[in-house]
Amino acid sequence: MAQLTLRVNGKSHSLDIDPDTPLVWVLRDHLDLTGTKYSCGISECGACTVLVDGAAERSCTMPVSDAVGSEITTIEGLGVTELHPLQKAWIEDEVPQCGYCQPGQLMTAAGLLNRNPHPSEEEIVAEMSDVLCRCGTYLRIKKAVAKTVKGGKS
Amino acid sequence: MSRITNLSRRDFLKASAAATGALVLGFRMGQSANAAVAGGDIVFNPNAWLEINRGGEVIIQVPWSELGQGALTAVPMLLADELEVDFGKVQVRKARNDPRFGNMGTGGSRSVRTSWDPVRTAGATARVMLVAAAAKRWQVPVDECQARLGVITHEKSGRSMTYGAISAAAAGQEVPVDIPLKPKSKRTIIGHDMPRKDTPDKVVGKADFGLDQRLEGMLFAVVARSPVLEGSVKSFDDTAALAVPGVTRTVEIETGIAVLADHSWAALKGREALKIEWDDGPNTGLNSANISERLAAADPAKAPVMRGDGDSAGALTTAAKVVEAVYELPYISHSPMEPMNCTARITGDRCEVWVPIQSVTWGESVAAQYADVPRENVTIQPTYAGGGFGRRLMVDYVAETVAIAKAVGRPVQMFMTRQDDTRHGLYRPTSRHTLKAALDDQNRPIAWTHHLAAPSISGQLNPERFSDGRDEGAVNGASNLPYEIPNIEVTYSMVNTPVPTCWLRSVYNTQNGLANECFFDEMARSGGHDPVQLRLELLPKDSRLRGTLERAQKEWGWPRKLNSGRGQGTASHSSFGSHVTMMAEVSVGDDGWPRVHEILCVVDCGPVVHPDGLNSQIQGVVGFALSALMREEITIRNGSVQQSNFDDYPPLRLKEMPDVTVITIDSEDDIGGIGEPGYPPLGPAVLNALFDATGKRVRKLPIAGNFKG
Ligand code: FES
Ligand code: FES
Numbered sequence: 001m002a003q004l005t006l007r008v009n010g011k012s013h014s015l016d017i018d019p020d021t022p023l024v025w026v027l028r029d030h031l032d033l034t035g036t037k038y039s040c041g042i043s044e045c046g047a048c049t050v051l052v053d054g055a056a057e058r059s060c061t062m063p064v065s066d067a068v069g070s071e072i073t074t075i076e077g078l079g080v081t082e083l084h085p086l087q088k089a090w091i092e093d094e095v096p097q098c099g100y101c102q103p104g105q106l107m108t109a110a111g112l113l114n115r116n117p118h119p120s121e122e123e124i125v126a127e128m129s130d131v132l133c134r135c136g137t138y139l140r141i142k143k144a145v146a147k148t149v150k151g152g153k154s
Numbered sequence: 155m156s157r158i159t160n161l162s163r164r165d166f167l168k169a170s171a172a173a174t175g176a177l178v179l180g181f182r183m184g185q186s187a188n189a190a191v192a193g194g195d196i197v198f199n200p201n202a203w204l205e206i207n208r209g210g211e212v213i214i215q216v217p218w219s220e221l222g223q224g225a226l227t228a229v230p231m232l233l234a235d236e237l238e239v240d241f242g243k244v245q246v247r248k249a250r251n252d253p254r255f256g257n258m259g260t261g262g263s264r265s266v267r268t269s270w271d272p273v274r275t276a277g278a279t280a281r282v283m284l285v286a287a288a289a290k291r292w293q294v295p296v297d298e299c300q301a302r303l304g305v306i307t308h309e310k311s312g313r314s315m316t317y318g319a320i321s322a323a324a325a326g327q328e329v330p331v332d333i334p335l336k337p338k339s340k341r342t343i344i345g346h347d348m349p350r351k352d353t354p355d356k357v358v359g360k361a362d363f364g365l366d367q368r369l370e371g372m373l374f375a376v377v378a379r380s381p382v383l384e385g386s387v388k389s390f391d392d393t394a395a396l397a398v399p400g401v402t403r404t405v406e407i408e409t410g411i412a413v414l415a416d417h418s419w420a421a422l423k424g425r426e427a428l429k430i431e432w433d434d435g436p437n438t439g440l441n442s443a444n445i446s447e448r449l450a451a452a453d454p455a456k457a458p459v460m461r462g463d464g465d466s467a468g469a470l471t472t473a474a475k476v477v478e479a480v481y482e483l484p485y486i487s488h489s490p491m492e493p494m495n496c497t498a499r500i501t502g503d504r505c506e507v508w509v510p511i512q513s514v515t516w517g518e519s520v521a522a523q524y525a526d527v528p529r530e531n532v533t534i535q536p537t538y539a540g541g542g543f544g545r546r547l548m549v550d551y552v553a554e555t556v557a558i559a560k561a562v563g564r565p566v567q568m569f570m571t572r573q574d575d576t577r578h579g580l581y582r583p584t585s586r587h588t589l590k591a592a593l594d595d596q597n598r599p600i601a602w603t604h605h606l607a608a609p610s611i612s613g614q615l616n617p618e619r620f621s622d623g624r625d626e627g628a629v630n631g632a633s634n635l636p637y638e639i640p641n642i643e644v645t646y647s648m649v650n651t652p653v654p655t656c657w658l659r660s661v662y663n664t665q666n667g668l669a670n671e672c673f674f675d676e677m678a679r680s681g682g683h684d685p686v687q688l689r690l691e692l693l694p695k696d697s698r699l700r701g702t703l704e705r706a707q708k709e710w711g712w713p714r715k716l717n718s719g720r721g722q723g724t725a726s727h728s729s730f731g732s733h734v735t736m737m738a739e740v741s742v743g744d745d746g747w748p749r750v751h752e753i754l755c756v757v758d759c760g761p762v763v764h765p766d767g768l769n770s771q772i773q774g775v776v777g778f779a780l781s782a783l784m785r786e787e788i789t790i791r792n793g794s795v796q797q798s799n800f801d802d803y804p805p806l807r808l809k810e811m812p813d814v815t816v817i818t819i820d821s822e823d824d825i826g827g828i829g830e831p832g833y834p835p836l837g838p839a840v841l842n843a844l845f846d847a848t849g850k851r852v853r854k855l856p857i858a859g860n861f862k863g
Binding site (some may be wrong): 001018021022025028029030031032034035036037038039040041042044045047074075076079080084087090091094095096097098099100101102103106110124125128130131132133134135136137138139140141142 | 214220221222224349350352354355356357359360361363365366368377399400416417418419420423466489490491492493538539540541542543571572573698766767770771773774775776777778781799800801804805806807808809810811813814
């Protein structure tokens with residue numbers, strides 16, 4: 001067990017915790033931020049994606065100790081005062097079906113736009129292919145990211 | 155026995171009916187009793203569907219689980235249209251188990267189609283009562299009053315009143331019967347794109363899935379289950395598990411050893427530290443290869459005849475030509491993104507359950523059984539489900555959770571890891587299809603036989619009831635072959651195995667539809683016919699399926715000119731009351747993997763309730779069915795499932811997703827389902843297109859490496 005401080009969505013949290021605990025469980029079970037999802041636990045599906053200093057990372061294989069000192073953003077912190085443009089596009093295009101993968105899809109897309117505000121369609125497809133959606137909302141994800149890139153117009 | 159075995163039979167049958175569509179669900183409406191006695195904040199509650207509260211808010215209860223298929227939007231649209239309210243202001247709730255809804259089970263693509271009449275009637279009835287109450291208060295004739303957007307107006311006198319204001323008075327009335335429903339031209343919500351009710355929560359991380367439930371004092375539990383099917387615990391040592399910080403205790407249940415902890419990670423670490431000696435049981439010799447051999451050995455001559463028109467055997471002996479092929483399909487897993495989980499709290503003689511579930515009523519009976527409380531003391535609150543695809547029709551995970559909560563006397567959330575979910579799933583059965591067609595001297599079919607050998611989902615669960623080997627569900631999509639061929643014989647050999655099975659999106663239509671439509675293509679081409687033309691010749695003139703094919707032919711421009719290396723294929727199939735034709739354009743990449751470039755889908759499901767929702771379901775099922783076709787396969791080795799996670803059971807990804815065009819034939823014909831009927835034609839359309847592109851027939855699935863090297 002270790003004492004550590006985690007910055008999540010702009011707030012600091014003190015934890016007494018096994019430093020090997022994957023970040024996803026810390027967020028979900030210790031900080032009650034259940035928007036971040038668990039699905040595979042082995043970095044295959046992207047459901048657990050969060051932003052670590054603005055970059056999309058998989059929280060299921062990241063020990064919490066590695067996140068110390070970084071600014072973590074979860075889906076709950078993506079559009080606080082106003083919805084993030086991606087969230088708006090997601091609503092307009094009715095992207096989700098079951099919705100379970102969508103926090104990970106959104107955080108992955110947000111990470112992409114942080115790194116590259118104007119990705120080409122190929123770059124969007126390449127990046128978003130890392131995140132599984134069993135409901136098959138892929139075409140809408142592609143469309144909603146492309147629309148966001150174009151400032152909300154499809 | 156290590157499996158949850160004593161699940162109530164009666165409820166299983168109902169769930170089974172809901173899943174396969176074999177029986178009509180005993181759906182009943184809440185009747186007048188509580189129209190006047192609505193309690194608490196609710197002032198108007200004419201039936202189980204609808205409540206209007208003191209603030210005038212309209213609340214619609216949806217007894218169908220939201221699995222992503224849009225039930226929480228489309229079903230309220232039916233009610234709101236007849237009720238005449240602003241859909242944007244309607245609140246929707248996921249209904250708890252309630253006997254007024256009859257058997258609650260979400261499957262068989264029936265959320266909207268079985269709601270079509272009763273829910274519209276529920277809305278219309280409430281509207282009539284509200285208008286009647288207003289007319290009475292104003293002392294004016296009812297037919298001079300109008301209801302629109304939740305407001306009743308009497309134009310002549312210029313008076314108006316909200317539903318909220320009159321609902322208490324309306325509640326005192328008898329519930330009227332025989333209310334006429336609106337014609338299509340008057341519908342303002344049905345058939346229009348309404349915003350999905352669940353989308354806003356789903357993009358901000360607020361949707362409450364099963365795994366997101368948090369109760370005071372709740373423990374997280376994972377279960378160590380036998381790696382070998384039907385194995386059991388011989389002995390175990392939990393010393394090391396209990397030493398993991400956060401682990402509070404362990405408990406043995408029917409299916410294995412549960413480890414309980416304050417948080418998920420501790421439970422997982424604790425489970426790793428368990429030392430268990432397993433009794434592997436009777437199945438260590440079970441392998442995929444010997445299951446396939448058993449299917450191949452099934453004797454068609456001994457198989458029950460599930461459909462027998464004319465004399466197929468005779469026609470086959472006198473035929474000018476006989477075409478024959480065998481198709482083999484593997485076990486596949488549902489693998490919804492949210493693994494199985496359930497949260498339960500037992501307090502005295504009450505049991506409360508929060509769970510992503512399809513079989514609510516079956517869940518209720520299982521919870522009562524494992525909590526040992528009266529059934530009426532059980533509440534099942536369905537949560538959002540992170541996908542279902544049929545897996546959540548089974549209630550094994552509810553039984554496990556309630557058993558653990560009962561044993562430890564604390565609220566419990568039991569969750570499966572992805573590995574647990576894959577290894578301890580219940581699978582779409584493997585199947586083997588032997589098809590023969592007898593052709594006359596014009597190469598037109600005079601006989602068609604289809605021998606299916608496969609495990610029976612219902613027969614494995616309920617062997618006594620299916621002891622005669624006749625499972626009608628297993629031949630869904632085979633026995634209702636839509637073509638006019640004078641001699642047709644469909645036979646079924648029930649080959650049950652220890653591998654647990656479960657309904658998966660469109661169930662046996664996934665296999666039978668594929669075998670039919672691929673074989674049809676083989677038959678047509680071997681006789682020199684265009685596969686679309688031959689279908690059109692053999693489909694009855696008034697057939698709705700034929701209508702979808704004609705439309706697809708036109709939209710696609712079949713057969714259209716393709717670039718070299720490309721192929722096109724078609725398939726048509728009816729299931730769950732809907733009729734679908736798909737056409738596919740494909741090629742094989744340099745890496746040996748097929749690429750599906752484009753899918754055209756023409757659907758006739760009768761009235762289209764939510765056009766964008768339908769489009770979304772078809773896009774989704776294309777991805778889901780294509781995923782299975784390309785590389786999904788569950789295999790068994792020495793009695794164990796070999797796959798465990800998305801690395802060795804890899805679903806389709808965005809880069810593999812084809813463009814999808816969806817066209818509907820919107821009519822007032824009988825309404826059909828939409829979640830499942832898109833599945834069956836996808837596989838054969840793609841396989842037929844691959845044949846067109848390469849000259850190679852794939853008859854054993856998945857496609858996997860078939861086009862490599
Ligand atoms: S849960 Fe982390 S990548 Fe799947
Ligand atoms: S919306 Fe269901 S998994 Fe993506």
